[in-house]
Amino acid sequence: MKVVVCIKQVPDTKGGVSFNPDGTLNRAAMLAIMNPDDKAGLEAALRLKDQYGAEVTVLTMGLPKAADVLREAIAMGADKGVLVTDRVLGGADTWATSTTIAGALRNLEYDLIITGRQAIDGDTAQVGPQIAEHLGLPVISYAQKIEVNESAKTVTVQRQYDDRYHVVEAKMPCLITALSELNDPRYMTVGGIFDACAAEITTWGRADLKDVEDCNLGLKGSPTKIAKASDKVKKGAGTKVTPDSPEEAAQYITDRLLEKHII
Amino acid sequence: MNLEEYKGVYVFAQQVDNQISGIAYELLGKAKELAADLDEGRNEVVAVLIGSDVKGLADSLAEYGADKVIVVDDPELKEYRTEPYAHALSSVINEFKPEIMLVGATAIGRDLGPTVSARVATGLTADCTVLEIGDFPLVAIPGQEQKHKQLLMTRPAFGGNTIATIACPDNRPQMATVRPGVMQKIEPIKGAKANVVEFNPGFTANDRYVTIKEVVKAVSNTVDIMDAKILVSGGRGVGSPENFKILEDLAEAIGGTVSCSRAVVDSGWKPKDLQVGQTGKTVRPNVYFAIGISGAIQHVAGMEESDLIIAINKDEDAPIFDVADYGIVGDLNKIVPQLTADIKAAIANK
Numbered sequence: 001m002k003v004v005v006c007i008k009q010v011p012d013t014k015g016g017v018s019f020n021p022d023g024t025l026n027r028a029a030m031l032a033i034m035n036p037d038d039k040a041g042l043e044a045a046l047r048l049k050d051q052y053g054a055e056v057t058v059l060t061m062g063l064p065k066a067a068d069v070l071r072e073a074i075a076m077g078a079d080k081g082v083l084v085t086d087r088v089l090g091g092a093d094t095w096a097t098s099t100t101i102a103g104a105l106r107n108l109e110y111d112l113i114i115t116g117r118q119a120i121d122g123d124t125a126q127v128g129p130q131i132a133e134h135l136g137l138p139v140i141s142y143a144q145k146i147e148v149n150e151s152a153k154t155v156t157v158q159r160q161y162d163d164r165y166h167v168v169e170a171k172m173p174c175l176i177t178a179l180s181e182l183n184d185p186r187y188m189t190v191g192g193i194f195d196a197c198a199a200e201i202t203t204w205g206r207a208d209l210k211d212v213e214d215c216n217l218g219l220k221g222s223p224t225k226i227a228k229a230s231d232k233v234k235k236g237a238g239t240k241v242t243p244d245s246p247e248e249a250a251q252y253i254t255d256r257l258l259e260k261h262i263i
Numbered sequence: 264m265n266l267e268e269y270k271g272v273y274v275f276a277q278q279v280d281n282q283i284s285g286i287a288y289e290l291l292g293k294a295k296e297l298a299a300d301l302d303e304g305r306n307e308v309v310a311v312l313i314g315s316d317v318k319g320l321a322d323s324l325a326e327y328g329a330d331k332v333i334v335v336d337d338p339e340l341k342e343y344r345t346e347p348y349a350h351a352l353s354s355v356i357n358e359f360k361p362e363i364m365l366v367g368a369t370a371i372g373r374d375l376g377p378t379v380s381a382r383v384a385t386g387l388t389a390d391c392t393v394l395e396i397g398d399f400p401l402v403a404i405p406g407q408e409q410k411h412k413q414l415l416m417t418r419p420a421f422g423g424n425t426i427a428t429i430a431c432p433d434n435r436p437q438m439a440t441v442r443p444g445v446m447q448k449i450e451p452i453k454g455a456k457a458n459v460v461e462f463n464p465g466f467t468a469n470d471r472y473v474t475i476k477e478v479v480k481a482v483s484n485t486v487d488i489m490d491a492k493i494l495v496s497g498g499r500g501v502g503s504p505e506n507f508k509i510l511e512d513l514a515e516a517i518g519g520t521v522s523c524s525r526a527v528v529d530s531g532w533k534p535k536d537l538q539v540g541q542t543g544k545t546v547r548p549n550v551y552f553a554i555g556i557s558g559a560i561q562h563v564a565g566m567e568e569s570d571l572i573i574a575i576n577k578d579e580d581a582p583i584f585d586v587a588d589y590g591i592v593g594d595l596n597k598i599v600p601q602l603t604a605d606i607k608a609a610i611a612n613k
Contacts, residue, residue, distance in 0.1 A: 095387075123541065125373045125377070126376070127377075129378045137471070138346065161343075167475070167477035168474065225429065225432060227430050228401060228428040229428070230426055237590070238572075242579065242591075242593070246601045250601035250602040252591065253573060254609055256573070257606070262550055
């Protein structure tokens with residue numbers, strides 16, 4: 001069984017965000033991490049490796065330094081890493097990103113493709129379903145539990161919705177988008193880190209993408225265009241008080257509620 | 264692609280269990296606003312209703328502003344599944360050629376939207392919070408055509424740290440998913456009758472039609488926090504699931520509803536449907552109490568539009584104080600019960 005996990009290197013928005021003087025995000029100053037949903041997807045794949053001996057390939061698209069995230073995945077237990085990087089692929093929106101990744105995936109064998117539901121930098125949740133569409137695969141988004149029946153070539157997934165979940169069965173090959181809630185990803189092992197240092201990362205450029213036209217790649221191939229980007233205008237802080245006693249604190253709040261006719 | 268052929272503002276009218284989701288009415292409210300800024304003859308507001316045995320729901324969409332309702336009704340569409348729904352919506356787009364297609368950024372819409380956008384080969388902007396009609400580029404650039412009456416879609420990115428305005432100038436439809444709870448419904452026009460157009464592109468099951476083995480509904484007797492006028496929201500600082508009792512007492516005294524932060528859901532103290540924030544729900548109540556909530560940007564993104572924010576936290580540097588109208592530094596365990604007592608007394612004195 002072959003599993004490909006699509007992962008992304010993202011700036012860690014949790015630990016605070018740094019801006020350049022011109023208002024753009026200072027990515028260099030921020031820690032780059034493996035996107036959390038993707039990491040859960042990788043863990044799900046590694047469990048299939050433990051259970052069925054599945055071969056796990058990790059694939060990422062990004063700048064050359066995104067190879068780091070592939071090495072981290074190999075240190076966790078992935079078998080192979082593929083980096084898709086090329087200047088002409090830069091500035092891609094979700095459409096152009098998904099056509100690129102689909103073009104790379106056409107070179108690989110897979111029974112299952114796992115992506116994270118969404119990346120913490122863009123939060124769009126679009127690339128996974130769009131890859132499935134380009135490859136003509138069934139897609140199950142928002143997976144909170146994954147079970148594979150290898151002999152029947154099917155996968156059974158708990159698909160999360162707002163007020164329920166569905167237990168869904170699909171034939172493989174298919175694409176699943178993973179939620180962070182799926183599992184607790186394992187740590188890198190010492191042996192894994194040695195393997196990762198020695199591992200050869202396959203690097204593909206534009207020419208290696210299969211069945212993709214130039215007009216669907218990079219900034220030029222992106223149907224959505226940024227009209228304006230800006231630092232968020234923060235709402236101004238109001239009044240902060242440090243009352244001497246709980247009574248005084250409660251009184252202060254009650255007075256405000258009365259003043260505003262809320263009670 | 265002849266862009267001129269594409270007309271009208273279309274809304275995916277999400278229904279679950281044959282009940283229209285609130286987001287469908289919110290999108291119709293927004294669609295009417297957008298239509299007002301588009302040319303006559305190109306500004307019809309159309310709801311696309313997809314499901315099994317759903318025709319009876321069409322009139323309610325008319326009451327909330329739909330000029331026309333396209334109904335795709337087929338037994339294959341009983342429960343949401345990506346493939347038959349994507350086939351239904353993309354077939355409607357190919358047949359009727361909308362200029363704008365809005366979808367709710369729900370757990371359904373965030374799967375349907377990307378699949379359909381890829382199928383009809385257009386752009387999609389996710390989780391929009393502002394939609395307006397305007398020029399692209401915003402300011403004319405010499406040597407580049409400035410297009411007018413484009414859909415300008417604004418969304419937060421980088422965990423809410425930045426906002427971006429995005430256009431889709433060369434492809435149609437211009438597609439967006441929209442955060443629930445952000446757009447306003449119109450006052451319903453009671454008794455309005457829908458102009459229904461039935462359309463069925465034909466559904467033939469293939470490998471992309473997954474099988475639903477089981478539907479497990481979350482057991483919840485709570486009211487939807489998005490409808491609450493007053494929310495008493497607790498974070499990790501509340502300390503334990505048992506200690507939420509003091510928040511429940513406060514909520515009861517003031518006629519509010521309890522909600523929570525992501526940390527509380529992750530700890531298993533409260534169910535996910537009570538979670539406020541970027542990965543939870545967007546709320547804009549009249550009053551939002553943030554109790555023991557530090558105010559991570561992802562949380563703030565889901566509640567900052569509240570009319571009045573009152574924060575109680577023992578950490579005077581907690582970022583929640585940057586958005587609170589009134590911030591109280593102190594021990595929630597002591598302040599909250601006292602506040603409940605004071606509010607009860609104040610109400611009794613009226």
